[in-house]
Amino acid sequence: MAKLFYLLSIITIIIVLATTSTMGWPTNHVVESVQTTHSRFPIDDGGQKQTHLRFFWHNFAGEQQPTAITIAQGPTTNSSKTKFGLLNAFDDPITVGPNLSSQLLGQSQGIYASTDQKTAGLLMVMNFFFSYGNYKGSTLTILGRNQVFNEVREMPILGGTGLFRFARGFVEARTHSVDSKSSYTIVQYDCYIFYY
Numbered sequence: 001m002a003k004l005f006y007l008l009s010i011i012t013i014i015i016v017l018a019t020t021s022t023m024g025w026p027t028n029h030v031v032e033s034v035q036t037t038h039s040r041f042p043i044d045d046g047g048q049k050q051t052h053l054r055f056f057w058h059n060f061a062g063e064q065q066p067t068a069i070t071i072a073q074g075p076t077t078n079s080s081k082t083k084f085g086l087l088n089a090f091d092d093p094i095t096v097g098p099n100l101s102s103q104l105l106g107q108s109q110g111i112y113a114s115t116d117q118k119t120a121g122l123l124m125v126m127n128f129f130f131s132y133g134n135y136k137g138s139t140l141t142i143l144g145r146n147q148v149f150n151e152v153r154e155m156p157i158l159g160g161t162g163l164f165r166f167a168r169g170f171v172e173a174r175t176h177s178v179d180s181k182s183s184y185t186i187v188q189y190d191c192y193i194f195y196y
């Protein structure tokens with residue numbers, strides 16, 4: 001009898017766990033009602049996915065149809081060898097290949113600021129907004145330090161939206177080419193992303 005009771009309890013627990021694990025997010029959004037058992041967390045249901053995306057970022061900082069413009073600077077920025085305090089806004093196309101006429105994937109939008117007094121180092125605050133392909137309508141958010149003359153610059157992926165909800169990971173940026181006459185820079189971005 002005790003054995004049967006024990007068995008019944010186990011079955012009940014299994015049924016309860018199976019039901020709660022399919023419930024997903026609580027619908028009432030009341031934080032207090034969220035239980036911390038991992039079976040309630042929807043990311044345990046779907047499993048983690050990972051992907052590597054490579055694309056090319058086109059930044060035009062010259063006077064002709066710029067995609068990056070200076071929006072602020074400090075009183076000592078002009079005399080700083082690293083342009084410390086210079087703040088730029090940008091809306092740069094990202095494409096599949098290094099040629100600007102290759103398939104447009106979306107836009108890279110944000111601000112970069114010169115935040116290093118000793119070397120050319122930027123604070124990047126950047127969203128990738130995809131308008132083509134598998135990730136159309138989704139975004140990735142990057143925030144990090146970009147020491148632009150280094151061969152490889154690593155920056156963290158802080159999160160994402162759409163298909164990239166719960167995203168984390170990092171990007172590697174490599175300068176592909178610089179045309180200093182027209183201030184046109186192409187940077188290769190490799191994104192290593194975990195998402196659900």
Ligand SMILES: *[C@@H]1O[C@H](CO)[C@@H](O)[C@H](O)[C@H]1NC(C)=O
Nearest residue numbers: 070073074075076077078079
């Ligand atoms: C810095 O240089 C730019 C461009 O030469 C000029 O427009 C700006 O007024 C200068 N700013 C200061 C604070 O000197």
Ligand SMILES: *[C@@H]1O[C@H](CO)[C@@H](O)[C@H](O)[C@H]1NC(C)=O
Nearest residue numbers: 097098099100101102103177
């Ligand atoms: C980019 O593509 C265009 C059109 O296909 C071509 O004319 C041009 O030479 C290419 N540029 C480079 C640098 O390969």
